[in-house]
Amino acid sequence: MTLYTQAESNIWKTWFLITIFLILVIAVGWVFSYIFESPLILYIAIIFSIFLSFSSYWYSDKVILSLTKSQPIKKEDNPALYRIVENLSITAGLPMPKIYIINDVSPNAFATGRDPKHSVVCVTQGLLNKLEKSELEGVIAHELSHIGNRDILLCSVVVVLVGMVALLSDWLLRSIFWGRRGRDSKGNLGLIILVIGIAAAILAPLAATLLRLAISRKREFLADASGALLTRYPEGLAQALEKISQDPDPLHVASNATSHLFISNPFKKKAMSKLWMTHPPIEERVRALRQMDI
Numbered sequence: 188m189t190l191y192t193q194a195e196s197n198i199w200k201t202w203f204l205i206t207i208f209l210i211l212v213i214a215v216g217w218v219f220s221y222i223f224e225s226p227l228i229l230y231i232a233i234i235f236s237i238f239l240s241f242s243s244y245w246y247s248d249k250v251i252l253s254l255t256k257s258q259p260i261k262k263e264d265n266p267a268l269y270r271i272v273e274n275l276s277i278t279a280g281l282p283m284p285k286i287y288i289i290n291d292v293s294p295n296a297f298a299t300g301r302d303p304k305h306s307v308v309c310v311t312q313g314l315l316n317k318l319e320k321s322e323l324e325g326v327i328a329h330e331l332s333h334i335g336n337r338d339i340l341l342c343s344v345v346v347v348l349v350g351m352v353a354l355l356s357d358w359l360l361r362s363i364f365w366g367r368r369g370r371d372s373k374g375n376l377g378l379i380i381l382v383i384g385i386a387a388a389i390l391a392p393l394a395a396t397l398l399r400l401a402i403s404r405k406r407e408f409l410a411d412a413s414g415a416l417l418t419r420y421p422e423g424l425a426q427a428l429e430k431i432s433q434d435p436d437p438l439h440v441a442s443n444a445t446s447h448l449f450i451s452n453p454f455k456k457k458a459m460s461k462l463w464m465t466h467p468p469i470e471e472r473v474r475a476l477r478q479m480d481i
Contacts (some may be wrong), residue, residue, distance in 0.1 A: 200341050205240045208348045212236035243347035244340075245379035248299040248307060251346055251448065255297075255440045257287035257309045268315065271327055272308055279331050279417055284308045293436040295320060297448040298330040299343045306334045313436065318427055326431075327426030329450055335413065338406050342448050350444045407467050408475060415479055425476040432469040 216232020251257075257422075269286060276283050284300070287309040295316040300306035303407040308330050310323075318326065333339055411428075415421035431451045442455035452466050 189318075192225070194340070196337060204341075204344060204348060205243070205448045208351070209236045209240055212239075212351075239347070239351060244301060246307070247343035247347045248301065248339075251299050251343055251445060252287060252307065252309070254346075254442065254445055255289055255309065256306075257289050259285060259287050265315070267320075268310070268323075271324055272331075275324065275328050275331055275417060279328075279335055281331060281335055282306070284331075284334060286310075288312060288315075289438075289440060291436075291438055291440060292316070293438040293453065294431045294434050295438050295449045295451060296326050296330055297445075297450065297454050298333045298339050299448065300334065300339045302337070302340065303334050306339060308334075311438065313434070317434065319423075320429065321418075321420060321423035322427035324418050325414060325420065325427045326450060328417040329424060330414075331412050331417065332374070332410040332413035333406070336409065338410065346444050346448070407472065408436075411472055411476055412479065415476055415481065419481055421476040421479045423479060425473045428469050428473055428476075 212232050213229070213236055216229045216236075219232070220227070220229040260268075265286075265288075265349070272286055273283055281303050284298070284303075285308075286304040287307055289295075289309060289311045291311045292313040293311055294317045296310040296314055298306060298308050308327060310326070313464055314323065314326065333342075411424060418424070428451060438449070438453035441449065446453055447466070451469065
């Protein structure tokens with residue numbers, strides 16, 4: 188898969204996920220409207236799903252920056268970091284992204300935004316303190332690659348939609364008590380619909396997790412390779428990944444909704460099945476980088 192086919196694929200996946208979300212919320216609204224005998228609930232669900240879907244496209248980056256407590260910086264705040272981002276952006280043929288910093292000792296980074304013209308590169312203070320220049324360049328090049336192949340749009344939209352799926356699940360479970368009155372008055376059909384609603388509410392968090400994992404982990408390998416080509420020095424990113432993964436400090440501002448955004452797992456969990464990992468194992472990524480012939 189090339190950079191260009193990945194970008195096209197990510198745009199398609201983004202709109203596909205938004206469509207699935209629309210259908211899911213409308214379906215839940217229909218179940219509620221049936222249980223409570225109120226068509227107004229269905230109308231509200233339709234309006235709400237459309238509003239949230241499109242707002243996730245336009246404002247997901249702002250939500251993420253708020254969730255991670257990221258703060259913008261200007262050139263005079265950190266000239267060295269600004270020059271690295273600026274030089275690599277020029278090399279990659281990308282517009283200069285905004286730069287944000289998270290005040291946390293854990294080394295990590297992510298990129299967000301809806302397109303290259305509205306993009307953000309965010310790094311932690313720990314990353315700036317603990318990496319050498321060549322390693323930092325490797326990380327920045329990796330994040331710029333995510334911007335170039337439109338990973339940022341897909342990953343940012345997923346944060347908002349997955350979070351809303353979890354909220355809908357909680358809302359439905361809390362409403363079961365009230366739904367019983369509708370179930371009792373509707374006989375067997377009402378009971379069946381209520382059971383379906385309960386099952387959907389229980390399975391929704393699992394579905395949300397699978398949704399995050401559905402974002403192909405190949406995007407990290409592609410961003411690693413693209414970043415290494417950008418700097419012409421794969422070893423810099425390889426060493427950075429090793430340092431980040433071996434650092435014992437967890438990233439406190441990270442959450443399950445945002446963990447897939449970061450260059451490396453921010454929770455520092457040592458024992459985790461590959462099935463549930465949002466990132467490929469660091470060992471595989473480092474091995475792939477060191478096998479590159481540049």
